[in-house]
Amino acid sequence: MPETPLKLAAQQLVAASLADLTPEGRAQRTAAARAQGPGSLQYWAKRVDPNQVLDETERTRRAQEEKTAYFRRIASGRKKAREADAA
Template structure:
């Protein structure tokens, strides 16, 4: 199937949704397919462990605690910035 020219935005969107659903329908192991993205997410503790101890020098307990602190700081920073944005928003 070639790429037709002159598709409307709605037609392109529909084709993309068809492709996505077909792809997921053919995926046997959904967890494996999303594992890299999940591990790369700031919601993942392993994401923060790699940032607080990139050389793997800390012991496991210390690395885990530092990662939890880094993740907490990240979400607190986001909350602070959101509060500032709401405060500075022009009514």
């Protein structure tokens, strides 16, 4: 007899929770997504030099600068939001 969608969803939640019990389990499952996100230097290297015409040193330097600028913009926005909430 097939499972109901509700029972299936509950089973999937339990399975996901059990898989997350070990740090390496979650790390392995999310590694590809994290590598493609803004926290990754590879992400910024692709953005600053999509055609890979720069040498590796210059590409890495520019990627690091872009990454730093991105996170500083986020921090600045959060600071402004906190100040607006406090006012």
